[in-house]
Amino acid sequence: MAYEKELELALLAVQRASLLTKSVFSSHSKGTLTKSDASPVTIGDFGAQALIIASIKHAFPEDEVVGEEDAGDLRANDSLRDLVWELVQASKLEDGAAEDRIGGPIKSKDAMLNALDQGDSAGGRKGRIWALDPIDGTKGFLRGGQYAVCLALMVDGVPTVGVLGCPNLPVDDKAPLDSSIGADADSGEGKGVLFSAVKGEGAQSRPLGKGALQEAQKISMSPLTNISEATFCESVESGHSNHGDQANIAQRLGITKPSVRMDSQAKYASIARGAGDLYLRLPSGKAYEEKIWDHAAGVVIVREAGGEVTDAYGKPLDFGIGRTLKENKGIVGAPKAVFPKVIEVVREVLNAKA
Numbered sequence: 001m002a003y004e005k006e007l008e009l010a011l012l013a014v015q016r017a018s019l020l021t022k023s024v025f026s027s028h029s030k031g032t033l034t035k036s037d038a039s040p041v042t043i044g045d046f047g048a049q050a051l052i053i054a055s056i057k058h059a060f061p062e063d064e065v066v067g068e069e070d071a072g073d074l075r076a077n078d079s080l081r082d083l084v085w086e087l088v089q090a091s092k093l094e095d096g097a098a099e100d101r102i103g104g105p106i107k108s109k110d111a112m113l114n115a116l117d118q119g120d121s122a123g124g125r126k127g128r129i130w131a132l133d134p135i136d137g138t139k140g141f142l143r144g145g146q147y148a149v150c151l152a153l154m155v156d157g158v159p160t161v162g163v164l165g166c167p168n169l170p171v172d173d174k175a176p177l178d179s180s181i182g183a184d185a186d187s188g189e190g191k192g193v194l195f196s197a198v199k200g201e202g203a204q205s206r207p208l209g210k211g212a213l214q215e216a217q218k219i220s221m222s223p224l225t226n227i228s229e230a231t232f233c234e235s236v237e238s239g240h241s242n243h244g245d246q247a248n249i250a251q252r253l254g255i256t257k258p259s260v261r262m263d264s265q266a267k268y269a270s271i272a273r274g275a276g277d278l279y280l281r282l283p284s285g286k287a288y289e290e291k292i293w294d295h296a297a298g299v300v301i302v303r304e305a306g307g308e309v310t311d312a313y314g315k316p317l318d319f320g321i322g323r324t325l326k327e328n329k330g331i332v333g334a335p336k337a338v339f340p341k342v343i344e345v346v347r348e349v350l351n352a353k354a
């Protein structure tokens with residue numbers, strides 16, 4: 001199998017970081033800060049990014065990383081840095097051999113800060129670059145909804161290996177999907193999934209677990225024939241995508257089921273396993289460049305499960321131009337068979353506004 005070593009590394013690194021985020025959620029202080037763009041970041045985001053980059057650099061020292069966070073806030077705030085350091089030290093896989101394969105514990109506070117700062121690649125079209133979102137859907141994470149730990153390897157600008165850790169999604173790939181999924185704080189029994197895919201090799205899910213990797217099963221998008229029966233997924237935050245346009249598109253497609261709102265790339269995972277069908281992310285109006293770490297892993301997983309993902313105009317997503325998808329507007333994901341119809345209607349709705 002291609003990229004076997006990269007996939008194993010990504011699965012174990014995302015597993016360890018996902019366990020870290022769960023421990024933050026169950027502790028009383030999440031160390032939440034507000035970033036310069038007014039979005040939140042927590043000690044979970046910092047800790048997860050440090051652990052994952054340390055694992056990548058252990059196994060593939062030459063690879064670059066485009067990570068969402070950096071150590072700036074921690075270098076300026078001793079008590080916050082100490083909180084993250086405690087968290088990072090406490091986060092180990094139960095299986096010692098697995099823990100060793102991802103480099104074991106980070107050695108020192110300085111090493112932790114340096115790892116965090118190594119997510120500073122400018123991206124690009126050449127070579128091996130990992131895209132990392134340590135907690136995607138930080139707002140969902142804070143409110144006990146969906147969030148995801150997201151890691152993808154891009155090779156020459158093409159997402160090639162993708163892993164999503166979704167601690168609050170049900171393990172059962174066919175569990176019914178309704179709006180309660182976006183607000184379910186219970187990450188206990190029956191919750192927690194690792195999704196993965198390698199380009200050309202299909203997509204899989206397995207229980208998140210705590211130590212060594214559990215057995216995986218193949219996932220695929222639902223064989224939707226009648227689009228009016230589709231379930232569509234969208235962001236909870238109305239500032240991240242245009243709920244009005246999305247409702248309009250759904251109506252034109254004859255969809256009557258209410259949308260399923262949830263935070264993070266758990267939306268990509270949910271359509272890839274056939275629990276939902278469509279992912280609509282229409283531009284919210286403000287000029288915004290989508291970040292590559294918000295999509296790279298989910299896109300490989302959906303494509304390998306039998307889906308197509310492009311921007312809202314049907315244009316291929318270009319992950320090779322830097323840290324953002326600046327040549328694309330919006331995102332649409334759907335099973336291949338119905339994709340042309342969905343894009344046709346999305347274009348109609350966008351053109352009607354132009």
Ligand SMILES: Nc1ncnc2c1ncn2[C@@H]1O[C@H](COP(=O)(O)O)[C@@H](OP(=O)(O)O)[C@H]1O
Pocket residue numbers: 039068133135136137138139140234235236237239240241262263264265284286288290291294
């Ligand atoms: N105006 C905007 N339009 C689209 N996405 C935005 C946005 N502002 C922030 N985001 C991104 O939306 C992501 C969450 O997506 P979703 O709404 O699907 O949960 C955030 O990821 P983080 O939570 O990692 O910061 C952030 O990167």
Ligand SMILES: [Mg+2]
Pocket residue numbers: 039040041068138
């Ligand atoms: Mg963020």
Ligand SMILES: [Mg+2]
Pocket residue numbers: 133135136137293294
């Ligand atoms: Mg994100």
Ligand SMILES: [Mg+2]
Pocket residue numbers: 045068133134135136137138
């Ligand atoms: Mg994030």
